[in-house]
Amino acid sequence: MRNLVILGGGTAGTMVANKLQKRLRGHGWTITVVDRDDEHHYQPGYLFVPFGGYTRDQIVRSRHHFVAEGVRLVYDEIDRVSPVDRTVHLGSGRTLSYDFLVIATGTAPRPDQTPGVLGPEWRRSIFDFYTLEGAESLAAAFEEFDHGRLVVHISEMPIKCPVAPLEFTFLVDAWLRRRGIRDRVQLAYVTPLDGAFTRPVASARLGHMLEERKVDLVSDFMVESVDPDRKVLVSYDEREVPFDLLVTVPVNMGADFVARSGLGDELQHVTVDKHTLLHTAHDNIFAVGDASNVPASKAGSVAHFEADVLVRNLLEHVEGRPMTESFDGxxxxxxxxxxxxxxxxxxxxxxxxxxxxxxxxxxxxxxxxxxxxxxxxxxxxxxxxxxxxxxxxxxxxxxxxxxxxxxxxxxxxxxxxxxxxxxxxxxxxxxxx
Amino acid sequence: MTTTTIDGRTVHTNDEGFLTDPTEWDEQVAETLAARIGLELTAEHWRAIRFLRTDYAAQGETATLRRISTVGGFPVKTLFQLFPQKPAKKLAYVAGLPKPQGCV
Structure with missing residues (x-):
């Protein structure tokens, strides 16, 4: 019996588990998925929550409901991976040994990484919308908000769903117009990039859409801290952007166990070959979805396309054949x-x-x-x-x-x-x- | 792909003026590129440039600002002082390396 362990039962981990279960069933493999809880969130839905678009029950389902029969689900924290003895150490002290490991633990907003964000103004005048709790508390704040400076802010790239902050800004503008208070609100979009988006043609088009909506674009803004008392964003080159309501996208980082296990880069994203998705240093560890460091968007569609590549490569790799699939980003x-x-x-x-x-x-x-x-x-x-x-x-x-x-x-x-x-x-x- | 002449030598660049072949770079080229964006290179600039070149040789891609700071040990604040406004990009430009990919 051989063990395939998949860390993370989100979008990428669930897809890979289900595709592999179909291919490996009856071939002497046990597939195990580890996640900390039984809540699967449809993350693209967070975007609509602040505007009353979706409710919690449309976004959250049971994780186990989507994992194919025959796949073992383990609910636990992940303490660390020990590649030398091919073992995953879980938070409860249990261990899982593996022949092959797939890391699909995603990336997460880390408001703790920017001084001043998690201060007295957190979820009073400083919000995020990349968590369900953040999106819900923003919905409540929006009910009260009728004038002032609303700032949408990206801390650092890469972030998951890199277009979501723009979408959020367009939705805020439409929502303010619908309420008839657009002229009482100044909207600003603050980004570390040199324009609205990363690639030239899209950046120009999306930048033009910000302009049409009278949103101030503040570019090349690398945030150093937030001053919650004066309600300003402060950059490393000492520029300031004042706000009454700040919607920030915190620094995104991979899971902490990735760093503890020595498997990631400086943002704890797992270092893999960008075409094969195999780890750069370990021949039996793959990563898929937001968890990896491939220079592609961190998004569900990317995870979906990667899952197809990963499954074929992994099946070839376990049999000692050359991997023939190549992810194109x-x-x-x-x-x-x-x-x-x-x-x-x-x-x-x-x-x-x-x-x-x-x-x-x-x-x-x-x-x-x-x-x-x-x-x-x-x-x-x-x-x-x-x-x-x-x-x-x-x-x-x-x-x-x-x-x-x-x-x-x-x-x-x-x-x-x-x-x-x-x-x-x-x-x-x-x-x- | 275009070419430009630096100190009488022809080098290959992209649309934004970044060198596309890191082997065409040397210290004299760096001084000239720096001058083109209004920088005079000090020892501090050179420490950062050398880190970027060494890291690129090992990793095959240009370090992001975070990597220059956490792996190279250069505080972000300092990098903004040395290469004002666009440190990651200016540093890569002067070091004759591709623009850091960081963002997609």
């Missing part, structure tokens, strides 16, 4: 724009999000990088797809690798004008960071 995200519209972006390691169409089977082509109602419906429908198709490991009609079909490459003129990104070389005092 494929990400596919709906970006809520407010007013029941959304954009769709599709990209990978080498190709930035481009305009054009996305050939989705059955539903029909969706517009890329453009606000449409169809994209918004796609985003809402995704919650059902998540629970019923994605987690059970059923096939989705989406290619694992990104395709250029329907995309307008930057060399061909786009159908609709897209602002040219700022390509000024840094040597001439450009605005890139």
């Amino acid at each position: 494929h990400a596919n995200c709906f970006v809520e724009a407010g007013d029941h519209k959304a954009l769709l972006i599709d990209f990978n390691y080498d190709t930035e999000p481009l305009p054009g169409t996305y050939p989705l089977p059955v539903v029909g082509p969706l517009r890329l990088l453009e606000e449409t109602h169809a994209n918004h419906l796609g985003k809402l429908a995704f919650r059902h797809v998540y629970w019923n198709v994605l987690l059970p490991g059923r096939p989705l009609p989406l290619p694992t690798h990104m395709s250029m079909a329907g995309k307008q490459s930057p060399r061909t003129p786009p159908i609709e004008p897209v602002d040219e990104p700022n390509q000024e070389p840094i040597a001439q005092g450009g605005t890139t960071s």
Whole structure:
């Protein structure tokens, strides 16, 4: 009997467990999933909670309900992994030995990493929306908020779902307009990046959307601390941004056991080969989803595409055959724009999000990088797809690798004008960071 | 891919002026690149540049600001003083390395 242990039963861990169970059942393997509790959260749903869009029972389900029969579920904390003797030490003192290990423990917001955030103003005037509790307390605060400076802030990249802070800003703007108080609120978007987003074409398009909504963009802002008394964000180069209500995205870090086990980088993300997903130093440890350090978006779609690659590679690797699958960094995200519209972006390691169409089977082509109602419906429908198709490991009609079909490459003129990104070389005092 | 001439030598750069071949870099190139963005290199600048070059040789990618700070031991505050406004990017530019990928 051989043991495959999967640490983390979230989006990535559940998908991998279910796909592997189908392939390995009856072949002498035991699959064990470890997680601390039995609550599986649909994390993309947090975004809508502050605006009364979703309630807790639409977002939280039982973890065990989505894990295939025959997979062993262990509820415990993870103390550390000992790669030398192939053992996982659990919080309760129990141990699990493994032949192969898959780390899928995600990444988490760490408000403790920025001085002043977890002070007297935490969840009074300083909020996060990447936890259900944070999103719920923000919903309560929004009921009282009717004027002042509302600041949306990213502490440091990478963060999970890197478009969510922009979506949140667009939704705040739409929500304020709906309440008729938009002119009583100053909105600012504060980011360590040099623009609204990371890649040039999307950054220009999304930056333009901030401008249209009269949101001040404060870029290249690396936060050093928050002063809760004066209610200001302070950067390392001593700039200040005042707020009445701050919605911050804290530094994201992988699980603490990753650092204790010597398996991660400086943000505790597991160091793996970005194409095979095998650990850079250990031949029997893989990582998948937000937990890894691959330079792709930390998002459910990425975890889904990675899961396909990981399963095939792992099955080949355990039999001593060369791994033939290569992850290309494929990400596919709906970006809520407010007013029941959304954009769709599709990209990978080498190709930035481009305009054009996305050939989705059955539903029909969706517009890329453009606000449409169809994209918004796609985003809402995704919650059902998540629970019923994605987690059970059923096939989705989406290619694992990104395709250029329907995309307008930057060399061909786009159908609709897209602002040219700022390509000024840094040597001439450009605005890139 | 474009080329630019530095001190009479032709080097390969990307659209933003970053060197695309780290082996075309040397200390004289660094001085010239630094001057182009208004920096005069001190011993402190050089310590950071050398860390970035060494780390790149070992890791195959440019260190992020957090890595320069936690692994290299340079306080972020100092890096902002040495390379104002955009330390990670300016440091990579002067060190003849690709822009740090950090953000996707």
